[in-house]
Amino acid sequence: MKNSEMSGSSPFKMRLVHLDLKGAPPKVSYLSEVFPLFHALGANGLLLEYEDMFPYEGHLRLLRAKHAYSPPEIKEILHLATLNELEVIPLVQTFGHMEVYYLGEGEASRQWLQQEHNTKARLCLSHIKAVACHVLARHPTTRPLVWDDMLRAIPEDQLSASGVPQLVEPVLWDYGADLDIHGKALLMEKYRKCGFLRLWAASAFKGATGASQALTPTEHHLRNNMQWLQVAASGPSDMLQGIVLTGWQRYDHFSVLCELLPVGIPSLAVCLQSLLHGGFAEGVKAKVENFLGISNLEITDFISEGAGTFPGSDILALVTHVSLHLRSSVDTLLERDRYVTGWFSPYHRRQKLIHPVMVQHIQPQALSLLARWSTWAQQLEAALHRVFYPDAVEEWLEENVQPSLRRLQGLLQDLREAVSPSPHAGQDP
Template identity: 40%
Template sequence: MESLPWPKGQKLVHLDLKGAPPRVEYLHKFVLKHRTMCHLREVAHCVGTLNPHKEDGVKLVMEMLRQVVELHPDLHTLHIGADEVYMLGEGEESKLWLASPGQTVEQLFLIHVAKVAKAIKEAWPQMHIIMWDDMMRGMSQDTLNDSGLIRLVEPMLWDYTPNLDVEKTVSLLEKYCSAGMVDVWAASSFKGSTSVHTCVPNTHRHVENHRQWLKVAASVSATVKLKGIALTGWQRYDHLSVLCELIPVALPSLVTCLQLLTDGQFNADTQRKVTEKLGISSVEVENMERVSAGEFLFPGRTLAHLIVDLNSFLNSEDVRYFEKNMFVRGWFSPYHQHRKMVSPLITMQIHRQASTYLTVLQQKVEAVREEMVHFYPDSTVQEWFEEHVSPVLIPLQRIRDDITVCLTGMESGH
């Protein structure tokens, strides 16, 4: 297939603020997590699904949107989300509603979204409304035709995988178009979609995702109006999951993906454009040594470099799996510790090695911490270190301290 740049339409960069938000003077948080709003949940233990039967739920959504619109006076497009509503239909009111003949979870979803979309149009008639498409993927064309959403919303089809199924995705876009949803969007990913706890992104993985999206864009019929692509940068998989890659360490991936969409291909020239723009030697952040003695050319460059360095140290087998070290398992097992029957020579060697690792780790940690506080609030810094550093740091400290206690006990005769 001939390589072509992304067709006409917008290229939107998405920054997820539900985790590790860069410093701002204020931040509005996702609301169903809060105790005062928990009565609006579909089920009590799920903070991600709104009860579609409560009018106060729609009022809450509209109040949130009103605040957004007032802060952005030139706003002409709103994304209302509406994805992954896994618990819809599980609440008691929903079960009663679904007990009536012919009423389905699909209809429950569509009725609620249509209600929100109509309220938005009443408040702001010229507003374009985007929504995630995943809850509609399994719906028939007839169901979509009768959904009440035609000419109200624009579906945004998301797929972040490097092996995106081009044929299936094109077919889905064509289905939406045939149902009357002619204006559609794509959503790719430049970070936050590899695994729930990824620390350093793999640019090649995200490049492959965008290459597949280019094939989709080149394959859809002319009747499908592909209005643009959103390059998502998720910070958490959901509000209660751990942090994904921070923004500074993902910037080489973002720039590479944007350049790919512009060029329509990923070759040596594309990579050269990126590395020259950022002043680095590789589009892979793990290999991005400076091309000269000067500074990197992108914001957060020092933090990205320090995180890569720390992450490499944390994931070295000798450090991460120190507890499984042959000498630890062979000469400082729980049996040895309990009876204080250890070889002083070998345990002191273990102690020295653990202490050396801890010294190096603490130096790297302090360097990252000093840089990170320039970009993120203390709560984010603390969370990041507890997630990535503590699982390695604590076992090292424990072994070092246990050896000290054990040898002291042996010397004192206890």
């Protein structure tokens, strides 16, 4: 079925899936598996945030990540996108979080701001204009898009006079499950009055509910996308070009990884299909279950384990199991088991004191728990290696698996030392 036929009931002509590559970038082999799924679910474009995965040359070469895609791989990604009727929009940082947050703090900017009539808003607009003009001079048919957060507060007259509305198209973003629909409609009207001809919306399907979030709260994202449908219905309909479903992978380069792409795919499926059909009715739920190979999709709770046949569903099942049970099972043993709390407390562990009989009540349990989780960890590691590069696998396991395993290993080590203390322990000097 062609995308044009599919988007019959959707107010968003373009539905873009955002790939944030500044953390856990997928291997090209995985992209070749998920692009057909994106297309089948109703996506017709990609917002590709290359970040340090782009094979920069010359003086920008130092920006390359260790496992950056090679030029042939970039060509392959673009080819795969074309095969799956996904238009690619590259997302290039000109203003990143750092420039914007500290706008006007540099020496040159400070001096400029001291001159009459100069404001941070004007400084921001002049930069946007300079970048847009530079892009359009080289690529006259390109339409630059900009995130709208810096434009929201700028007064209408300043925006209109800047010339920016003739050069760029704002992307109105809001990832909240309770966004202000009326406020968004007013904002769209403001942009229309300033001279912007086209607008875009941006929702989220993952990576927007917590910097260290491991499992995707699907219901939150469904509500967010449903509210964007209401915004589309209440604003000037001809202006909205499409919606970007963002899937952040880190909040910034210095934060931890949030939900991995395969973990967020059921949420993406629910959101795309709901945008396409105007809601998440029972029939839409059945369609999503069919696309993902999930027998019973659970949107209010985390998906039942061992579910799905979509690419990366093994990662979802394993990550779900680890996230829901690993820490809690170790906590239960270390902090609630009566033998550990009663006969091998932190004090006993430091003193290397234990009644020999008590070892039999603690050691087998700890060994069996460690063995069980080590097996799960090995399966997860193997599954992650199929999709991600080694540094991402190491980082995810180090953050989410190793701390609990180390606590178990520490308990067992202390038990061994308490049972066979060093030869001089406890002797008077």
